[in-house]
Amino acid sequence: MLNYLTGYLSNTTQTPGEAGNFLWALIYIALVFAGVSGFVILMNWGERKLLAHFQIRLGPMRVGPHGLLQPIADAVKLLTKEDVIPDQADKTIFWLAPVWVVLTGFTTLIVVPFGRTHAVTDMNIGILYMLGISSLGVLGIIMAGWASNSHYPLMGSLRSSAQMVSYEVAMGLAIVSAIMMTSFTAGWNGSGTLSMVQIVEAQRIQGTWFIFKFFPLGFVAFGIFAIAMIAETNRAPFDLPEAESELVAGFHTEYSGLRWSLFMLAEYAGMFAVSSIAATLWLGGWLRPFPNLLAGKTWDMAFAMFPGFLVLLVGFAAFYNAARMPKHPALKPQTIGLWALGVIVALVGLVLMIPAVALRISDIEWFVLKVGFFMYLYVWYRATFPRYRFDQLMKVGWKVLLPISLGVLVVTGIVGLTPEIWKWMGGAK
Amino acid sequence: MSIAPLLRKVLMIDLLKGLRVTFKYQHPKEIYTEQYPLERPQIAERYRGLPRMNVNPDTGETLCIACDLCAKACPEHLIVVESERDPVTKRKVLTNYTYDISRCMFCGLCEEACSTDALELSQDYEIATYSRENLVLDRKRLEAGPEPTEYTR
Numbered sequence A: 001m002l003n004y005l006t007g008y009l010s011n012t013t014q015t016p017g018e019a020g021n022f023l024w025a026l027i028y029i030a031l032v033f034a035g036v037s038g039f040v041i042l043m044n045w046g047e048r049k050l051l052a053h054f055q056i057r058l059g060p061m062r063v064g065p066h067g068l069l070q071p072i073a074d075a076v077k078l079l080t081k082e083d084v085i086p087d088q089a090d091k092t093i094f095w096l097a098p099v100w101v102v103l104t105g106f107t108t109l110i111v112v113p114f115g116r117t118h119a120v121t122d123m124n125i126g127i128l129y130m131l132g133i134s135s136l137g138v139l140g141i142i143m144a145g146w147a148s149n150s151h152y153p154l155m156g157s158l159r160s161s162a163q164m165v166s167y168e169v170a171m172g173l174a175i176v177s178a179i180m181m182t183s184f185t186a187g188w189n190g191s192g193t194l195s196m197v198q199i200v201e202a203q204r205i206q207g208t209w210f211i212f213k214f215f216p217l218g219f220v221a222f223g224i225f226a227i228a229m230i231a232e233t234n235r236a237p238f239d240l241p242e243a244e245s246e247l248v249a250g251f252h253t254e255y256s257g258l259r260w261s262l263f264m265l266a267e268y269a270g271m272f273a274v275s276s277i278a279a280t281l282w283l284g285g286w287l288r289p290f291p292n293l294l295a296g297k298t299w300d301m302a303f304a305m306f307p308g309f310l311v312l313l314v315g316f317a318a319f320y321n322a323a324r325m326p327k328h329p330a331l332k333p334q335t336i337g338l339w340a341l342g343v344i345v346a347l348v349g350l351v352l353m354i355p356a357v358a359l360r361i362s363d364i365e366w367f368v369l370k371v372g373f374f375m376y377l378y379v380w381y382r383a384t385f386p387r388y389r390f391d392q393l394m395k396v397g398w399k400v401l402l403p404i405s406l407g408v409l410v411v412t413g414i415v416g417l418t419p420e421i422w423k424w425m426g427g428a429k
Numbered sequence B: 001m002s003i004a005p006l007l008r009k010v011l012m013i014d015l016l017k018g019l020r021v022t023f024k025y026q027h028p029k030e031i032y033t034e035q036y037p038l039e040r041p042q043i044a045e046r047y048r049g050l051p052r053m054n055v056n057p058d059t060g061e062t063l064c065i066a067c068d069l070c071a072k073a074c075p076e077h078l079i080v081v082e083s084e085r086d087p088v089t090k091r092k093v094l095t096n097y098t099y100d101i102s103r104c105m106f107c108g109l110c111e112e113a114c115s116t117d118a119l120e121l122s123q124d125y126e127i128a129t130y131s132r133e134n135l136v137l138d139r140k141r142l143e144a145g146p147e148p149t150e151y152t153r
Helices: A002-010 A021-054 A068-079 A089-109 A128-147 A152-180 A196-206 A217-232 A257-281 A297-324 A329-352 A355-384 A389-416 A420-429 B003-010 B011-023 B070-071 B111-112 B139-144
Strands: B051-055 B077-087 B092-100 B119-121
Touching: A021 A257, A021 B070, A021 B139, A068 A257, A068 A297, A089 A257, A128 A152, A128 A196, A128 A389, A152 A217, A152 A257, A152 A389, A152 B003, A196 A217, A217 A257, A217 B051, A217 B092, A257 A355, A297 A329, A297 B051, A297 B077, A329 A355, A355 B011, A389 A420, B003 B077, B051 B139, B070 B077, B070 B111, B092 B139, B111 B119
Parallel strands: none
Antiparallel strands: B051 B119, B077 B092
């Protein structure tokens, strides 16, 4: 039993699913669920705080030091709120919609590779599975809009379905061009794959992230995906399904309390999922930057240390802010809390910098850093861009992104097969 | 479409410019919010806020000579000066003074009319109270001056 438990820890080449290790697969499911939920809580605070700083405000400051306990206060508020179901609503579907959305949002995360061994499982159709399941999430949104039996939610869900259909096309084509790149190394190498883990492995073997491959083709495909993924997750500037100034709150207008918070949870889980697709396909997934330029054991160790060092820096930032806190008796508990938080974060950073730990899980840290970068972009866009009109949205989707992604797909194929084409032309002569 | 605007659109120059602006706003020194009860704004010296009656700092006697000029200057007639004549010195002595800030528009005419600088509009702006009666200030409260509220959090 103990062997079964610890045996997997030394496995550095397989995910629990591949190794057929049922227990560790369950542990990883729990870890991913807890990790993403924790991330949603952190993001709840982080988004409000970042958005505030973008708009030269302070954001939450009262609940805990720098508003750090705000998500807890929000959660308590949401859980104690009255759970309203409209009288004329279709009760079963109304009940099912948020459950469905959360279910699909979290099911996609099964194949997300946080590291070579750090995924629940590795399917040979991983990326297809992710796209399929996340598209099912739209059904939940449509269900919510339909079941509410109210105008604004219905319009929100109509917009949502139109938007998803439009942007999934361009998104899918951009993804296909990245998948094609896995099978091109100086011509056709016959090792194309849809597996999330193998896609990253291909980037490691080819020695380049796909964003830089066939420059600027990879970059353009990545750009198309980066735009389409914002539309897919209903975030500003493509947040028409929940446009506040037009549709109150769109498809979740009639939802309150716990059910509403489930929609929020699903939205952030969806953001995490598409960001992890982008990181996996174009930004090298769990791979550290500069593997060719700065190769060798020392550099490996240095880059493995780096995320832990960042965490340590966050801890010191907490110390700095605690020291800078206004000296007011009312703020004393908050100052002490911030010191304590700084100590905890710095300790976590130090633990992450223990060489054995660093080498084993630095891939997770790099992956989370890349996803975190996308999260920052999400908030940055939301703070900067005004919402598109619906016709503009459709125009961008069908008349701009779709042709470009088709073009990129074709050109990627041609560039990738150039050696074969030369050979064929030579042979024909 | 000529080439320059097309390039501008394709390279998303305008969007990037917007992103640059919001990115710069993140600097802590840009933050405009004031954490009100803890940090208070700098009030201009000539701000006309809650009225105050000045006393002679050495003797503690009021500077008011009950001349009634402030009451006459007030466009709202909200100042009432009560006085009696001292039988020995034959001077007017202030007995009571009420100032109804519920009707006051803080024009400062009373302050200007005062010949002894006894009445002064201070920089206190926290006037909110639970009852209308509290807004009618008598001599005692005017002489005590503003009592800033202490917030515990």
